[in-house]
Amino acid sequence: MSAATHTGEHRLNTSGIRPGRIVAWTILLLGGLVMVTPLAFMLSTSLKTAGQVYDLRLIPAAPTLANYVEVLSDGRFARWFLNSLGIATVVTVSNVFFDSLVGYTLAKFDFRGRYFVFLAILSTLMIPTEMLVIPWYLMSAQFGWIDSYWGIMFPGMMTAFGTFLMKQFFETIPDDFLEAARIDGLNEFQIWWRVAMPLVTPALSALAIFTFLGNWTAFFWPLIVTTSSELYTLPVGLSSFAVAESIQWEKIMTGVSLATIPTLVVFLLLQRYIVRGVMLAGLKG
Amino acid sequence: MATIELDRLVKRYGKIEAVKGIDLHIADGEFVVLVGPSGCGKSTTLRMIAGLEDITGGTLRIGGEIVNEREPKHRNIAMVFQNYAIYPHLTVHQNIGFGLYTSKLSQSEKDKRIREAADTLGLDAYLDRRPAALSGGQRQRVAIGRAMVRNPVAFLFDEPLSNLDAQLRAQMRIEIKRLQQRLATTTVYVTHDQVEAMTMADRIVVMRDGEILQTGTPTELYENPVDTFTARFIGSPSMNLVPGRRDASGVVLGEGDIMVGVRPHDLVVRADRHPGAVLSLDGTVTAVEPLGSETLVHLDTAGRAVIATAPGKSIPPTGSRLTASAEPGSLYLFDAGSGKSLGRL
Ligand SMILES: Nc1ncnc2c1ncn2[C@@H]1O[C@H](COP(=O)(O)OP(=O)(O)OP(=O)(O)O)[C@@H](O)[C@H]1O
Ligand SMILES: [Mg+2]
Numbered sequence: 001m002s003a004a005t006h007t008g009e010h011r012l013n014t015s016g017i018r019p020g021r022i023v024a025w026t027i028l029l030l031g032g033l034v035m036v037t038p039l040a041f042m043l044s045t046s047l048k049t050a051g052q053v054y055d056l057r058l059i060p061a062a063p064t065l066a067n068y069v070e071v072l073s074d075g076r077f078a079r080w081f082l083n084s085l086g087i088a089t090v091v092t093v094s095n096v097f098f099d100s101l102v103g104y105t106l107a108k109f110d111f112r113g114r115y116f117v118f119l120a121i122l123s124t125l126m127i128p129t130e131m132l133v134i135p136w137y138l139m140s141a142q143f144g145w146i147d148s149y150w151g152i153m154f155p156g157m158m159t160a161f162g163t164f165l166m167k168q169f170f171e172t173i174p175d176d177f178l179e180a181a182r183i184d185g186l187n188e189f190q191i192w193w194r195v196a197m198p199l200v201t202p203a204l205s206a207l208a209i210f211t212f213l214g215n216w217t218a219f220f221w222p223l224i225v226t227t228s229s230e231l232y233t234l235p236v237g238l239s240s241f242a243v244a245e246s247i248q249w250e251k252i253m254t255g256v257s258l259a260t261i262p263t264l265v266v267f268l269l270l271q272r273y274i275v276r277g278v279m280l281a282g283l284k285g
Numbered sequence: 286m287a288t289i290e291l292d293r294l295v296k297r298y299g300k301i302e303a304v305k306g307i308d309l310h311i312a313d314g315e316f317v318v319l320v321g322p323s324g325c326g327k328s329t330t331l332r333m334i335a336g337l338e339d340i341t342g343g344t345l346r347i348g349g350e351i352v353n354e355r356e357p358k359h360r361n362i363a364m365v366f367q368n369y370a371i372y373p374h375l376t377v378h379q380n381i382g383f384g385l386y387t388s389k390l391s392q393s394e395k396d397k398r399i400r401e402a403a404d405t406l407g408l409d410a411y412l413d414r415r416p417a418a419l420s421g422g423q424r425q426r427v428a429i430g431r432a433m434v435r436n437p438v439a440f441l442f443d444e445p446l447s448n449l450d451a452q453l454r455a456q457m458r459i460e461i462k463r464l465q466q467r468l469a470t471t472t473v474y475v476t477h478d479q480v481e482a483m484t485m486a487d488r489i490v491v492m493r494d495g496e497i498l499q500t501g502t503p504t505e506l507y508e509n510p511v512d513t514f515t516a517r518f519i520g521s522p523s524m525n526l527v528p529g530r531r532d533a534s535g536v537v538l539g540e541g542d543i544m545v546g547v548r549p550h551d552l553v554v555r556a557d558r559h560p561g562a563v564l565s566l567d568g569t570v571t572a573v574e575p576l577g578s579e580t581l582v583h584l585d586t587a588g589r590a591v592i593a594t595a596p597g598k599s600i601p602p603t604g605s606r607l608t609a610s611a612e613p614g615s616l617y618l619f620d621a622g623s624g625k626s627l628g629r630l
Contacts, residue, residue, distance in 0.1 A: 179337050180364065180366060183337070183358065183363065183364050185358035185387035199373070199374065201374075
């Protein structure tokens with residue numbers, strides 16, 4: 001893929017507008033609108049006063065940042081925000097580490113029972129979360145993990161999906177890469193960390209994004225396992241705004257607006273690595 | 286620098302015996318090339334020497350010590366792979382430096398070694414580049430640099446040039462050979478390219494089906510192949526082999542109990558019958574390949590294809606009938622049943 005063919009294609013595409021394109025663009029535009037509307041209302045509502053909430057104008061009559069000031073100065077919000085941030089970060093780091101460690105082992109080592117272990121991991125993918133919640137809860141009760149950070153995090157510290165994803169990626173690394181390192185005297189852990197991991201950065205970025213988003217927005221399990229409001233995650237905490245003092249939409253929307261910031265940051269940070277990783281893979285050999 | 290000794294070395298994968306008890310003693314500083322058809326066990330043998338493959342039976346000594354159970358990193362050998370195995374996420378400098386990963390040298394000493402290697406290989410200008418921005422030949426040089434920096438006791442190469450184009454291959458062949466002579470490091474080199482084997486080796490080891498058929502210098506193998514397999518394998522184009530039998534004056538082609546071998550270079554097209562020839566063949570020209578210095582002439586002799594040569598400037602037309610003959614001393618005779626050599630004629 002040279003730059004020349006790229007610009008060439010580009011010129012070709014813009015030179016004539018075909019009817020097919022118009023239809024395609026219309027559909028995409030409608031799709032985009034459907035996606036963006038709730039977000040726009042979220043933002044708009046966060047800029048309204050309590051009295052204006054049911055006035056469904058997209059541009060508030062008198063926009064105000066009062067909600068933001070109030071929510072941000074409310075100690076509970078900051079606490080929940082940090083809870084979520086901490087939990088999502090720890091779980092993400094844990095997944096990136098353990099999923100790839102297990103995925104690598106399954107992809108690159110031959111040992112008795114390897115296939116069985118792989119099947120066992122895969123089979124857990126087929127069980128819906130709702131069914132797992134009860135055993136998780138019983139387990140937490142048994143070990144005294146209820147109403148603790150560890151209780152919120154433990155089910156997600158490693159995932160079958162992540163392990164499977166990483167295994168697939170590690171399988172694409174030629175064995176020569178690893179054997180060359182073995183001859184150069186690296187131990188197996190160093191080979192994994194110094195050679196194999198850098199070669200799968202696109203997969204690691206994708207895994208990190210998915211895991212972070214999944215945990216940032218997780219609601220059901222944190223709701224069940226926590227009881228004290230200091231341990232609430234942001235989604236659980238925001239929903240409590242709705243129950244405690246009648247529904248304060250403008251506050252909830254302000255909180256949710258603020259909650260989208262870390263996900264945007266994570267995505268923008270890691271997206272670069274995904275793109276670069278794809279380029280690296282494409283240029284090789 | 287060390288000797289490498291293989292004694293009755295065996296490798297089994299389940300029921301498959303990939304290497305069937307081979308004996309090979311490699312002298313200090315020697316350049317040994319393993320050749321043979323695909324699947325004959327060349328890579329397996331090399332990987333056992335490297336320690337990447339468990340040894341099923343026999344003993345392997347490096348520098349006189351038995352190393353059967355030793356980890357690759359404790360054998361102090363370096364290996365260059367067919368697809369280079371240099372890392373896309375590291376620069377040339379870092380890739381070469383990988384060879385010193387476990388070395389106790391100081392950073393400045395390491396840096397000096399890396400620069401020396403890069404200098405030798407003509408990579409000084411590329412030290413900060415990543416492999417994606419290098420040509421195939423440069424990538425292979427990086428892999429060699431990585432092997433060099435460690436001052437290993439032996440170099441192992443597994444078809445290092447097969448991903449390069451013909452011209453670059455010819456150039457790298459010379460470079461590797463020169464480097465090996467300068468460093469005088471024991472080298473085992475795997476290839477299935479007989480030109481590489483002939484031009485680089487101090488000694489060639491011909492393998493087939495997990496066994497060693499013959500070892501010898503390139504000249505020995507060329508002059509005295511022990512059987513038809515080696516005879517056809519060494520030399521390009523391959524030796525012509527035609528069935529025949531002996532008689533008082535020499536050999537007669539046709540039905541018989543021997544195979545008569547003659548190299549295309551020795552089977553020369555002439556205008557008339559040559560009185561002193563031990564072998565003469567009449568045939569129809571099916572194709573010609575002018576190479577400049579000589580012309581390869583493909584002949585059809587009684588339904589059998591043979592290759593002869595004509596002097597460079599003469600290009601016989603296809604379809605014409607010709608006689609090709611060989612001088613005394615240029616024939617190789619083999620037993621038709623076993624393929625074993627019966628000597629020269
Ligand atoms: N991991 C393995 N499991 C089972 N059989 C194997 C394995 N590795 C190699 N073999 C078999 O061992 C034999 C020798 O293989 P090897 O790779 O040494 O051949 P080679 O001479 O290097 O061939 P090539 O020129 O194609 O590289 C082959 O028949 C191959 O199928
Ligand atoms: Mg091989």
